[in-house]
Amino acid sequence: MEKVKLFATWSSPFAKRVVWALKLKGMEYEIVYEDRTNLSPQLLMYNPVYKKAPVLVHNEVPICDSLVILEYIDEIWKDATPFLPRDPLPKANERFWAKFGDEQVLPAFYGCYKKQGKDQEEAKETTLAHLKRVEQLLNEKKFLSGESFGFLDLAFGWLADSSHPLEVVTGLKLLDEDSFPNLCIWRDNFLKIPAINESWPDQETLTIKLQKSKGSNENNRNETSSFAEANIGDEGFTLCYHFPNLPGNKQVLSSSDQAARVYKNSSFSPPPPLRSTSIFYHNATSFPRVSIQQQTLIDSQP
Numbered sequence: 495m496e497k498v499k500l501f502a503t504w505s506s507p508f509a510k511r512v513v514w515a516l517k518l519k520g521m522e523y524e525i526v527y528e529d530r531t532n533l534s535p536q537l538l539m540y541n542p543v544y545k546k547a548p549v550l551v552h553n554e555v556p557i558c559d560s561l562v563i564l565e566y567i568d569e570i571w572k573d574a575t576p577f578l579p580r581d582p583l584p585k586a587n588e589r590f591w592a593k594f595g596d597e598q599v600l601p602a603f604y605g606c607y608k609k610q611g612k613d614q615e616e617a618k619e620t621t622l623a624h625l626k627r628v629e630q631l632l633n634e635k636k637f638l639s640g641e642s643f644g645f646l647d648l649a650f651g652w653l654a655d656s657s658h659p660l661e662v663v664t665g666l667k668l669l670d671e672d673s674f675p676n677l678c679i680w681r682d683n684f685l686k687i688p689a690i691n692e693s694w695p696d697q698e699t700l701t702i703k704l705q706k707s708k709g710s711n712e713n714n715r716n717e718t719s720s721f722a723e724a725n726i727g728d729e730g731f732t733l734c735y736h737f738p739n740l741p742g743n744k745q746v747l748s749s750s751d752q753a754a755r756v757y758k759n760s761s762f763s764p765p766p767p768l769r770s771t772s773i774f775y776h777n778a779t780s781f782p783r784v785s786i787q788q789q790t791l792i793d794s795q796p
Protein backbone atom coordinates (compact mmCIF):
# COMPACT_ATOMS: atom_id res chain seq x y z
CA MET A 495 0.00 0.00 0.00
CA GLU A 496 1.44 3.36 -1.11
CA LYS A 497 1.93 5.90 1.66
CA VAL A 498 1.92 9.46 0.35
CA LYS A 499 2.16 12.46 2.62
CA LEU A 500 2.52 16.07 1.54
CA PHE A 501 3.93 18.76 3.82
CA ALA A 502 2.67 22.05 2.46
CA THR A 503 1.97 25.62 3.41
CA TRP A 504 -1.55 26.81 2.80
CA SER A 505 -2.07 28.56 -0.56
CA SER A 506 1.60 28.25 -1.56
CA PRO A 507 2.03 28.40 -5.35
CA PHE A 508 4.62 25.62 -5.01
CA ALA A 509 2.43 23.36 -2.91
CA LYS A 510 -0.63 23.80 -5.07
CA ARG A 511 1.04 22.37 -8.15
CA VAL A 512 1.87 19.21 -6.20
CA VAL A 513 -1.70 18.91 -4.92
CA TRP A 514 -2.99 19.29 -8.47
CA ALA A 515 -0.51 16.67 -9.74
CA LEU A 516 -1.56 14.15 -7.08
CA LYS A 517 -5.20 14.75 -7.84
CA LEU A 518 -4.66 14.41 -11.59
CA LYS A 519 -2.91 11.09 -10.99
CA GLY A 520 -5.78 10.01 -8.76
CA MET A 521 -3.49 9.45 -5.77
CA GLU A 522 -4.69 9.17 -2.22
CA TYR A 523 -2.55 11.33 0.02
CA GLU A 524 -2.43 12.91 3.41
CA ILE A 525 -1.65 16.60 3.71
CA VAL A 526 0.13 18.24 6.64
CA TYR A 527 -0.17 22.01 6.76
CA GLU A 528 2.95 23.85 7.79
CA ASP A 529 3.19 27.32 9.23
CA ARG A 530 5.71 29.07 7.00
CA THR A 531 6.98 31.20 9.85
CA ASN A 532 7.41 28.22 12.14
CA LEU A 533 8.19 25.09 10.16
CA SER A 534 7.78 21.82 12.02
CA PRO A 535 10.80 19.78 13.16
CA GLN A 536 9.58 17.01 10.87
CA LEU A 537 9.64 19.30 7.82
CA LEU A 538 13.12 20.52 8.75
CA MET A 539 14.25 16.94 9.10
CA TYR A 540 12.85 16.06 5.67
CA ASN A 541 14.27 19.14 3.92
CA PRO A 542 17.42 20.07 5.84
CA VAL A 543 19.06 21.69 2.81
CA TYR A 544 16.48 24.34 1.86
CA LYS A 545 14.19 24.13 4.90
CA LYS A 546 11.14 24.78 2.74
CA ALA A 547 7.80 23.23 1.94
CA PRO A 548 6.47 21.45 -0.03
CA VAL A 549 8.00 18.09 0.71
CA LEU A 550 6.45 14.90 -0.57
CA VAL A 551 7.06 11.87 1.61
CA HIS A 552 6.54 8.67 -0.34
CA ASN A 553 6.79 5.47 1.67
CA GLU A 554 8.76 7.39 4.33
CA VAL A 555 11.26 8.85 1.81
CA PRO A 556 11.22 12.65 1.33
CA ILE A 557 11.37 14.35 -2.08
CA CYS A 558 11.97 18.10 -2.03
CA ASP A 559 11.37 21.02 -4.37
CA SER A 560 8.04 21.24 -6.15
CA LEU A 561 9.27 20.90 -9.74
CA VAL A 562 11.37 17.89 -8.78
CA ILE A 563 8.34 16.48 -6.96
CA LEU A 564 6.21 16.90 -10.10
CA GLU A 565 8.70 14.89 -12.16
CA TYR A 566 8.90 12.25 -9.46
CA ILE A 567 5.13 11.89 -9.32
CA ASP A 568 5.01 11.64 -13.10
CA GLU A 569 7.63 8.90 -13.19
CA ILE A 570 6.31 6.86 -10.30
CA TRP A 571 2.67 6.89 -11.37
CA LYS A 572 3.41 6.89 -15.08
CA ASP A 573 0.29 5.07 -16.21
CA ALA A 574 -2.15 7.79 -15.25
CA THR A 575 -2.24 11.16 -17.05
CA PRO A 576 1.41 11.66 -18.11
CA PHE A 577 2.72 15.20 -17.53
CA LEU A 578 6.02 15.24 -19.41
CA PRO A 579 6.63 14.01 -22.97
CA ARG A 580 8.99 11.07 -23.43
CA ASP A 581 10.90 12.73 -26.24
CA PRO A 582 14.01 14.40 -24.71
CA LEU A 583 13.75 17.63 -26.72
CA PRO A 584 10.22 18.76 -25.81
CA LYS A 585 10.89 17.46 -22.32
CA ALA A 586 13.97 19.68 -21.99
CA ASN A 587 11.96 22.57 -23.39
CA GLU A 588 9.23 22.21 -20.77
CA ARG A 589 11.81 22.00 -18.00
CA PHE A 590 13.53 25.12 -19.28
CA TRP A 591 10.35 27.20 -19.26
CA ALA A 592 9.23 25.83 -15.92
CA LYS A 593 12.53 27.02 -14.45
CA PHE A 594 12.06 30.41 -16.12
CA GLY A 595 8.60 30.58 -14.53
CA ASP A 596 9.90 29.91 -11.04
CA GLU A 597 13.07 31.96 -11.24
CA GLN A 598 11.80 34.98 -13.21
CA VAL A 599 8.05 35.26 -13.67
CA LEU A 600 6.85 34.22 -10.24
CA PRO A 601 9.16 36.48 -8.19
CA ALA A 602 8.39 39.45 -10.45
CA PHE A 603 4.63 38.87 -10.26
CA TYR A 604 4.60 38.44 -6.48
CA GLY A 605 6.95 41.43 -6.30
CA CYS A 606 4.11 43.61 -7.63
CA TYR A 607 2.08 42.43 -4.70
CA LYS A 608 4.75 42.85 -2.07
CA LYS A 609 6.35 46.11 -3.23
CA GLN A 610 5.16 49.69 -3.25
CA GLY A 611 5.70 52.84 -5.35
CA LYS A 612 8.70 52.89 -7.66
CA ASP A 613 9.77 49.37 -6.74
CA GLN A 614 6.30 48.14 -7.62
CA GLU A 615 6.43 49.96 -10.97
CA GLU A 616 9.74 48.26 -11.77
CA ALA A 617 8.36 44.87 -10.78
CA LYS A 618 5.37 45.52 -13.02
CA GLU A 619 7.56 46.32 -16.03
CA THR A 620 9.61 43.18 -15.47
CA THR A 621 6.48 41.08 -15.01
CA LEU A 622 4.90 42.34 -18.21
CA ALA A 623 8.09 41.63 -20.18
CA HIS A 624 8.19 38.07 -18.80
CA LEU A 625 4.50 37.53 -19.44
CA LYS A 626 5.01 38.58 -23.07
CA ARG A 627 7.42 35.69 -23.46
CA VAL A 628 4.95 33.25 -21.95
CA GLU A 629 2.18 34.64 -24.17
CA GLN A 630 4.36 33.98 -27.22
CA LEU A 631 5.28 30.54 -25.96
CA LEU A 632 1.62 29.68 -25.60
CA ASN A 633 0.87 31.06 -29.06
CA GLU A 634 -2.57 29.71 -29.81
CA LYS A 635 -2.13 26.36 -28.15
CA LYS A 636 -4.73 25.36 -25.62
CA PHE A 637 -2.12 24.57 -22.98
CA LEU A 638 1.47 25.52 -22.34
CA SER A 639 2.44 21.87 -22.69
CA GLY A 640 0.65 21.62 -26.05
CA GLU A 641 -2.85 20.57 -26.98
CA SER A 642 -3.19 18.63 -23.75
CA PHE A 643 -2.49 19.69 -20.23
CA GLY A 644 0.98 18.84 -18.87
CA PHE A 645 4.01 19.63 -16.73
CA LEU A 646 4.40 23.23 -17.89
CA ASP A 647 0.77 23.99 -17.11
CA LEU A 648 1.25 22.65 -13.60
CA ALA A 649 4.42 24.70 -13.25
CA PHE A 650 2.63 27.89 -14.31
CA GLY A 651 -0.59 26.97 -12.53
CA TRP A 652 0.04 29.61 -9.87
CA LEU A 653 -0.39 32.24 -12.61
CA ALA A 654 -3.86 31.00 -13.52
CA ASP A 655 -4.82 30.50 -9.94
CA SER A 656 -3.32 33.56 -8.23
CA SER A 657 -3.20 36.27 -10.88
CA HIS A 658 -6.74 37.50 -10.39
CA PRO A 659 -6.58 37.51 -6.57
CA LEU A 660 -3.20 39.29 -6.72
CA GLU A 661 -4.65 41.84 -9.12
CA VAL A 662 -7.59 42.51 -6.82
CA VAL A 663 -5.30 43.03 -3.87
CA THR A 664 -2.78 45.25 -5.64
CA GLY A 665 -5.27 47.06 -7.87
CA LEU A 666 -2.86 46.37 -10.76
CA LYS A 667 -4.24 44.72 -13.86
CA LEU A 668 -1.40 42.62 -15.20
CA LEU A 669 -3.00 39.84 -17.21
CA ASP A 670 -5.42 41.79 -19.35
CA GLU A 671 -7.25 40.37 -22.35
CA ASP A 672 -5.89 42.92 -24.82
CA SER A 673 -2.22 42.39 -24.04
CA PHE A 674 -2.39 38.69 -23.17
CA PRO A 675 -5.30 37.11 -25.04
CA ASN A 676 -3.71 33.64 -25.19
CA LEU A 677 -2.83 33.61 -21.51
CA CYS A 678 -6.31 34.73 -20.51
CA ILE A 679 -7.89 31.89 -22.49
CA TRP A 680 -5.34 29.50 -20.99
CA ARG A 681 -6.20 30.73 -17.49
CA ASP A 682 -9.87 29.93 -18.10
CA ASN A 683 -9.06 26.50 -19.53
CA PHE A 684 -6.78 25.76 -16.61
CA LEU A 685 -9.28 26.71 -13.95
CA LYS A 686 -11.97 24.56 -15.56
CA ILE A 687 -10.01 21.32 -15.12
CA PRO A 688 -11.93 19.38 -12.45
CA ALA A 689 -8.89 18.30 -10.39
CA ILE A 690 -7.87 21.95 -10.20
CA ASN A 691 -11.29 23.47 -9.88
CA GLU A 692 -12.09 21.22 -6.94
CA SER A 693 -8.86 21.96 -5.10
CA TRP A 694 -8.40 24.61 -2.52
CA PRO A 695 -8.32 27.45 -2.27
CA ASP A 696 -11.09 28.94 -4.36
CA GLN A 697 -10.43 32.35 -5.92
CA GLU A 698 -12.43 34.22 -3.34
CA THR A 699 -10.76 32.62 -0.34
CA LEU A 700 -7.35 33.15 -1.89
CA THR A 701 -8.10 36.83 -2.44
CA ILE A 702 -9.08 37.22 1.19
CA LYS A 703 -5.95 35.44 2.30
CA LEU A 704 -3.69 37.62 0.15
CA GLN A 705 -5.50 40.76 1.20
CA LYS A 706 -5.08 39.80 4.80
CA SER A 707 -1.38 39.02 4.56
CA LYS A 708 -0.72 42.21 2.62
CA GLY A 709 -2.51 44.20 5.28
CA SER A 710 -0.61 42.36 7.94
CA ASN A 711 2.69 43.11 6.21
CA GLU A 712 1.84 46.76 5.89
CA ASN A 713 1.22 46.87 9.63
CA ASN A 714 -1.48 49.47 9.72
CA ARG A 715 -1.98 49.74 13.42
CA ASN A 716 -3.46 53.15 14.12
CA GLU A 717 -6.99 52.82 12.89
CA THR A 718 -10.42 52.07 14.27
CA SER A 719 -10.43 48.66 15.85
CA SER A 720 -12.63 45.78 14.95
CA PHE A 721 -12.20 42.06 14.84
CA ALA A 722 -12.36 39.09 12.54
CA GLU A 723 -12.91 35.40 12.94
CA ALA A 724 -11.89 32.57 10.75
CA ASN A 725 -13.25 29.15 10.15
CA ILE A 726 -11.00 26.45 8.87
CA GLY A 727 -12.41 23.71 6.74
CA ASP A 728 -10.85 21.13 4.48
CA GLU A 729 -10.85 23.61 1.65
CA GLY A 730 -9.12 26.50 3.37
CA PHE A 731 -10.46 29.22 5.57
CA THR A 732 -13.13 31.84 5.44
CA LEU A 733 -13.10 35.08 7.35
CA CYS A 734 -15.81 37.04 9.00
CA TYR A 735 -15.17 40.69 9.63
CA HIS A 736 -17.13 42.57 12.25
CA PHE A 737 -17.25 46.33 12.15
CA PRO A 738 -19.24 47.43 15.17
CA ASN A 739 -18.82 51.08 14.29
CA LEU A 740 -20.50 50.78 10.94
CA PRO A 741 -24.22 51.51 11.39
CA GLY A 742 -26.31 48.35 11.39
CA ASN A 743 -23.57 46.34 9.81
CA LYS A 744 -21.53 43.76 11.58
CA GLN A 745 -20.55 41.90 8.49
CA VAL A 746 -18.85 43.36 5.51
CA LEU A 747 -17.00 42.48 2.40
CA SER A 748 -13.41 41.81 3.17
CA SER A 749 -11.85 43.35 0.12
CA SER A 750 -12.73 45.90 -2.51
CA ASP A 751 -14.75 43.67 -4.78
CA GLN A 752 -14.75 40.23 -3.23
CA ALA A 753 -17.18 39.25 -0.54
CA ALA A 754 -16.04 37.14 2.38
CA ARG A 755 -18.26 34.20 3.02
CA VAL A 756 -19.57 35.73 6.13
CA TYR A 757 -20.76 34.08 9.24
CA LYS A 758 -23.72 35.87 10.69
CA ASN A 759 -23.38 34.34 14.08
CA SER A 760 -20.79 36.08 16.20
CA SER A 761 -20.87 33.30 18.78
CA PHE A 762 -18.82 31.21 16.34
CA SER A 763 -16.32 29.08 18.16
CA PRO A 764 -13.35 27.81 16.22
CA PRO A 765 -12.57 24.11 16.14
CA PRO A 766 -9.12 22.75 16.95
CA PRO A 767 -6.40 22.95 15.70
CA LEU A 768 -6.91 26.68 15.38
CA ARG A 769 -4.68 28.98 17.24
CA SER A 770 -5.19 32.64 17.92
CA THR A 771 -2.97 35.40 16.81
CA SER A 772 -3.23 39.13 16.43
CA ILE A 773 -2.81 40.65 13.03
CA PHE A 774 -3.57 44.04 11.57
CA TYR A 775 -5.43 44.35 8.36
CA HIS A 776 -6.00 47.38 6.24
CA ASN A 777 -9.04 47.43 4.05
CA ALA A 778 -7.96 50.10 1.64
CA THR A 779 -10.88 50.72 -0.62
CA SER A 780 -14.34 49.66 0.46
CA PHE A 781 -14.41 50.94 3.97
CA PRO A 782 -12.84 53.56 6.15
CA ARG A 783 -9.35 52.59 7.19
CA VAL A 784 -9.79 49.79 9.64
CA SER A 785 -7.47 47.53 11.52
CA ILE A 786 -8.42 44.15 12.74
CA GLN A 787 -6.98 43.45 16.11
CA GLN A 788 -8.05 39.91 16.70
CA GLN A 789 -8.08 37.16 14.24
CA THR A 790 -8.20 33.45 14.62
CA LEU A 791 -6.52 31.51 11.94
CA ILE A 792 -4.17 28.84 11.01
CA ASP A 793 -2.00 30.29 8.44
CA SER A 794 1.18 30.14 6.52
CA GLN A 795 2.24 32.83 4.15
CA PRO A 796 2.89 31.78 0.58
Ligand SMILES: N[C@@H](CCC(=O)N[C@@H](CS)C(=O)NCC(=O)O)C(=O)O
Binds near residue numbers: 503545547548558561
Ligand atom coordinates in the same frame (compact mmCIF):
# COMPACT_ATOMS: atom_id res chain seq x y z
N1 LIG B 1 11.78 26.11 -4.97
C1 LIG B 1 10.96 25.68 -3.88
C2 LIG B 1 10.35 26.89 -3.19
C3 LIG B 1 9.54 26.51 -1.98
C4 LIG B 1 9.21 27.71 -1.09
O1 LIG B 1 9.68 28.83 -1.31
N2 LIG B 1 8.43 27.42 -0.06
C5 LIG B 1 8.07 28.42 0.92
C6 LIG B 1 6.57 28.41 1.11
S1 LIG B 1 5.75 29.04 -0.32
C7 LIG B 1 8.67 28.04 2.27
O2 LIG B 1 8.61 26.90 2.67
N3 LIG B 1 9.23 29.00 2.96
C8 LIG B 1 9.75 28.81 4.28
C9 LIG B 1 10.92 29.68 4.56
O3 LIG B 1 11.37 30.36 3.63
O4 LIG B 1 11.40 29.63 5.69
C10 LIG B 1 9.89 24.72 -4.41
O5 LIG B 1 9.56 24.82 -5.59
O6 LIG B 1 9.45 23.84 -3.66
